[in-house]
Amino acid sequence: MRQALIEALLLIVAAIILGVAYSFVTNQGFFAKTQSVHSVTDANIEMIPLAMAKDFFESNNVLFIDSRHEFDYQAGHIRGAVNVALKMFDTHLTRLNKISKDKLLIVYCDGAECNSSIELAVKLMESGFTNVKVFFGGWQEWSSAKLPIEK
Numbered sequence: 001m002r003q004a005l006i007e008a009l010l011l012i013v014a015a016i017i018l019g020v021a022y023s024f025v026t027n028q029g030f031f032a033k034t035q036s037v038h039s040v041t042d043a044n045i046e047m048i049p050l051a052m053a054k055d056f057f058e059s060n061n062v063l064f065i066d067s068r069h070e071f072d073y074q075a076g077h078i079r080g081a082v083n084v085a086l087k088m089f090d091t092h093l094t095r096l097n098k099i100s101k102d103k104l105l106i107v108y109c110d111g112a113e114c115n116s117s118i119e120l121a122v123k124l125m126e127s128g129f130t131n132v133k134v135f136f137g138g139w140q141e142w143s144s145a146k147l148p149i150e151k
Contacts, residue, residue: 045121046133053106053135054147062104067120068139077139078108079148086116089123096127104131111140 048056056062057078064081066073073083084092099105105124109117121132135142143149 045118045125047136048106048133050135050137050141050145053108053137053142054145056104056106056133057147062106063099064135065105065107065120065124066139067107067109067116068114072110072139074151076143076149076151078142079150081108081150084120086120086123089120093127096124096129099129101128102130104133105129106133106135108135108138108142111138112136114138 057064057080064078066077066081066083067086068077068083069085069087070083073081073085077083084096105121107117107121107124109115109120117134117136117138121134124132
């Protein structure tokens with residue numbers, strides 16, 4: 001019985017060590033390099049509500065950027081929005097660099113439980129864009145309000 005307890009304890013210790021090592025190597029869990037809210041504040045990215053997003057949309061002087069995966073974008077998006085999935089940012093950089101750096105860009109994703117819009121807005125600011133806002137209500141709020149969409 002004593003031998004079985006020692007072996008079980010050794011297995012538990014080994015599992016903990018392997019788990020910590022895996023988390024360290026993959027930058028996950030405790031070792032994750034997360035984007036903090038401070039970087040959003042430091043980048044001066046304004047979060048806008050639905051009413052303001054709608055007003056900007058109606059001005060026709062804005063580019064909406066959908067940060068969701070292409071599959072979600074194809075299923076439906078704000079009319080006129082372009083798709084720049086966060087994970088594909090680098091592949092879209094050439095296309096983005098053709099846009100004036102002071103053009104008003106409004107980035108959105110699915111809604112409040114999605115942070116890719118914030119992360120993409122930070123990347124846009126780091127790339128030199130100076131007029132970036134985040135519509136945090138995103139696709140869910142826009143489509144629920146029955147505002148103009150495309151599929």
